Amino acid sequence: MLTTHYLDETDSMAERVVVIDRGRIIADDTPLRLKSEHVGDRVSLGFDSESAAIEAARDTGGTRDGAEVRVTTADGPRLAARSAVLGPVSIEVVRPTLDDVFLTLTGTSLREGGAAELAEVRS
The missing domain is CATH 3.30.70 (Alpha-Beta Plaits)
Known part of the structure; x- marks a missing residue:
């Protein structure tokens, strides 16, 4: 498991992505499914x-x-x-990016210095 805020890198390398907002898991899926479902x-x-x-x-x-x-x-x-x-x-x-997903789910962008975190999980 790797925790990162580099969403472009996460998108190209991660098999699964877990989005954590204020200590709660709010999404967990492949990058493709997250982008399709949420954006x-x-x-x-x-x-x-x-x-x-x-x-x-x-x-x-x-x-x-x-x-x-x-x-x-x-x-x-x-x-x-x-x-x-x-x-x-x-x-x-x-095509949407993981930053688009993050913004949709949390209401803030990582670039805005939001309080949420994105964790990359490799299975």
């Missing part, structure tokens, strides 16, 4: 018209801002591929 991929679809974006937002369950639709999903690449039939002019998939 999800962010997919942005750009359209050449607001009417196309309105239809795409309805079809994907996303939120619209002008001609852009944003969707949070467990599988961004799959959603992006399925969304191609809607005719976007741009597609961007942003």
Whole structure:
């Protein structure tokens, strides 16, 4: 077991991650599952018209801002591929980080000097 605040390193090396906040375990799983369950991929679809974006937002369950639709999903690449039939002019998939997970779970980022800790556990 190794305790660390280096989340990028943890993400690439850890088999399991335990998030501890104020002495309590609040999450325990693989990095991939933690990111998928607590944050999800962010997919942005750009359209050449607001009417196309309105239809795409309805079809994907996303939120619209002008001609852009944003969707949070467990599988961004799959959603992006399925969304191609809607005719976007741009597609961007942003995968979450463990810092995103930490922020979602604790309400603070490690970079903000939060009181929580992240422990890496290798099985």
